[in-house]
Amino acid sequence: MAFDKMELRDIEVWDGNFAAAQALRQCQIDVVAAYPITPSTPIVEGYAKFEADNFVEGQYVMVESEHAAMSACIGASAAGGRVATATSSQGFALMVETLYQSSGMRLPIILNVVNRALAAPLNVNGDHSDMYLGRDSGWIQLDAYCPQDAYDLNFIAFKIAEDHDVRLPCMIHQDGFMTSHTAQGVKTLTDDEGYNFVGDFQPMNDMLDLDHPVSHGVQTEEDWHFEHKARQHNDLMTKVFPKVQNAFDAFEKLSGRKYNIVEKYDMDDADVAVVCMGTSVETAREVATEMRAKGIKAGVVGIRLIRPFPFMQIKEALEGVKAIATLDRSAPGGAPGMLFNEMAGALFNSDTRAALSGYVYGLGGRDLTKKHLVDLYTELQANADAGKVLTPLQQFIGVRGPKLSYL
Amino acid sequence: MLEIRWHSRAGQGAVTGAKGLADVVSTTGKQVQAFAFYGSAKRGAAMTAYNRVDDEVIMNHEKYMEPDYVFVIDPALVYTTDVTVNAKADTVFIITTHMNAEELVASQPKLEGKNVHTVDCIKIAQETIGRAIPNTPMLGAFMKISKMYDIEFFKENMIRVLGKLPQKIIDANMLAIQRAYDEVK
Numbered sequence: 154m155a156f157d158k159m160e161l162r163d164i165e166v167w168d169g170n171f172a173a174a175q176a177l178r179q180c181q182i183d184v185v186a187a188y189p190i191t192p193s194t195p196i197v198e199g200y201a202k203f204e205a206d207n208f209v210e211g212q213y214v215m216v217e218s219e220h221a222a223m224s225a226c227i228g229a230s231a232a233g234g235r236v237a238t239a240t241s242s243q244g245f246a247l248m249v250e251t252l253y254q255s256s257g258m259r260l261p262i263i264l265n266v267v268n269r270a271l272a273a274p275l276n277v278n279g280d281h282s283d284m285y286l287g288r289d290s291g292w293i294q295l296d297a298y299c300p301q302d303a304y305d306l307n308f309i310a311f312k313i314a315e316d317h318d319v320r321l322p323c324m325i326h327q328d329g330f331m332t333s334h335t336a337q338g339v340k341t342l343t344d345d346e347g348y349n350f351v352g353d354f355q356p357m358n359d360m361l362d363l364d365h366p367v368s369h370g371v372q373t374e375e376d377w378h379f380e381h382k383a384r385q386h387n388d389l390m391t392k393v394f395p396k397v398q399n400a401f402d403a404f405e406k407l408s409g410r411k412y413n414i415v416e417k418y419d420m421d422d423a424d425v426a427v428v429c430m431g432t433s434v435e436t437a438r439e440v441a442t443e444m445r446a447k448g449i450k451a452g453v454v455g456i457r458l459i460r461p462f463p464f465m466q467i468k469e470a471l472e473g474v475k476a477i478a479t480l481d482r483s484a485p486g487g488a489p490g491m492l493f494n495e496m497a498g499a500l501f502n503s504d505t506r507a508a509l510s511g512y513v514y515g516l517g518g519r520d521l522t523k524k525h526l527v528d529l530y531t532e533l534q535a536n537a538d539a540g541k542v543l544t545p546l547q548q549f550i551g552v553r554g555p556k557l558s559y560l
Numbered sequence: 561m562l563e564i565r566w567h568s569r570a571g572q573g574a575v576t577g578a579k580g581l582a583d584v585v586s587t588t589g590k591q592v593q594a595f596a597f598y599g600s601a602k603r604g605a606a607m608t609a610y611n612r613v614d615d616e617v618i619m620n621h622e623k624y625m626e627p628d629y630v631f632v633i634d635p636a637l638v639y640t641t642d643v644t645v646n647a648k649a650d651t652v653f654i655i656t657t658h659m660n661a662e663e664l665v666a667s668q669p670k671l672e673g674k675n676v677h678t679v680d681c682i683k684i685a686q687e688t689i690g691r692a693i694p695n696t697p698m699l700g701a702f703m704k705i706s707k708m709y710d711i712e713f714f715k716e717n718m719i720r721v722l723g724k725l726p727q728k729i730i731d732a733n734m735l736a737i738q739r740a741y742d743e744v745k
Contacts (some may be wrong), residue, residue, distance in 0.1 A: 277598075337592060400679075435620070438619055439619045520623040534646075
């Protein structure tokens with residue numbers, strides 16, 4: 154069955170959702186099984202339309218829940234196809250059980266997660282609660298900061314996940330509404346460039362290879378369970394980083410666009426740095442540039458690869474910085490915050506003795522303004538001058554009512 | 561950086577209008593951003609949409625904006641929401657209404673001393689497109705006030721943006737854009 158190719162302009166004005174849908178079309182997914190949920194709906198809706206209009210040679214499977222969506226993806230991937238889907242928030246939460254199944258079964262499924270708050274109270278807007286919920290699931294997690302990233306990282310994700318030395322599922326995160334529903338210029342690849350970058354799907358241990366029967370989804374008790382989990386962790390810790398780097402390098406060669414495991418902006422001589430993810434990285438970059446004009450040596454560290462966590466690269470990126478703020482966009486649930494904890498862990502065994510403070514911001518889509526970031530950098534400069542954190546270790550940015558701080 | 565805020569009701573096409581404008585501007589080599597506050601996303605609910613235009617890639621993702629232009633595409637929003645919020649001294653307002661600017665300012669004192677232009681996008685849309693979808697006429701009015709692009713260039717590009725619609729609807733939109741361009745005061 155032949156399918157039609159699509160002529161794209163060099164730069165299209167797309168939101169993050171449509172950029173991801175177009176990337177999935179160009180990668181020619183065999184099976185998309187999905188249960189649409191705001192704000193990720195247009196990704197799978199877009200793919201379904203491409204399929205209906207004969208732009209892809211694949212199968213769109215309608216299911217009754219997100220749990221079923223990922224279950225169908227697992228079946229299709231185990232059978233030997235290229236598989237992807239998308240979800241957000243409550244749908245992601247319902248998928249959690251099957252996320253662990255797909256990573257444990259070493260199935261290279263691609264999941265676009267359009268980050269959204271978790272209820273209650275119900276909220277459709279963007280924060281990182283769902284992204285944080287997935288961080289121990291054994292998936293690779295890549296983070297997009299804008300629609301261009303959401304497009305590019307889909308190609309990169311297939312390249313990494315489907316590599317036979319990796320064979321792990323991969324999430325591509327983008328901020329709900331702030332990226333998913335924000336239209337910006339996206340530089341495109343032609344259909345041939347995009348497809349050739351990911352290449353034909355190379356099955357491994359596929360169930361439809363009837364000459365080589367295999368079992369998927371087996372039971373192992375104390376005799377083998379630990380070895381399986383340890384091997385999966387070993388591959389995440391040792392094999393994924395070089396493959397991610399190779400994929401970034403190959404993509405740069407193809408497109409000229411450079412991605413890094415840890416994104417460093419103005420960090421070479423930075424005294425103060427903000428560590429964050431999602432759209433906030435770009436807003437912080439703009440503010441850091443403005444702070445430098447005011448004489449504050451400000452920098453930004455963006456986490457591009459969230460899992461496996463780039464412990465060593467983070468340590469290197471923050472070397473010599475005097476004051477660091479971590480920005481967590483998820484309710485920390487009685488803890489200092491994921492990024493704060495990870496930075497503390499990475500820095501504790503380094504020579505960098507920075508004043509490290511954590512901030513919780515942007516829950517349920519609350520705006521992070523440039524003014525917030527100007528105040529934050531100013532606070533960090535005071536910490537840098539004093540050589541210690543002058544505020545409580547955990548503060549909230551942008552929440553109404555009395556200023557909240559802990560620790 | 562050029563910044564625009566749209567005041568609309570959900571269903572009147574502000575998001576499509578903002579994205580359409582971004583698409584046309586992008587073809588001229590500028591960097592663009594178009595987004596919206598959906599709120600509870602009920603048809604008819606007041607909502608806002610936004611455009612940013614710059615020579616450099618737009619990295620600012622804050623929703624806060626002090627707009628250079630404010631477009632109001634539903635006449636009642638001038639009274640039920642504050643369309644002047646975060647405005648600058650030189651912010652230009654283009655407002656859909658059957659009144660002239662003087663009558664409008666008299667009816668909404670918050671617009672006193674502001675740079676206010678009026679055009680009846682609702683009437684124009686009803687008479688051309690046949691439905692009260694006032695988004696494309698607003699862009700015609702904007703072309704006149706801002707002198708951003710030649711109106712023929714803009715219409716040509718909007719034909720491409722509206723590409724998938726039936727020819728009759730595209731023709732009606734072109735008529736609406738031209739009428740708003742001619743009629744805005």
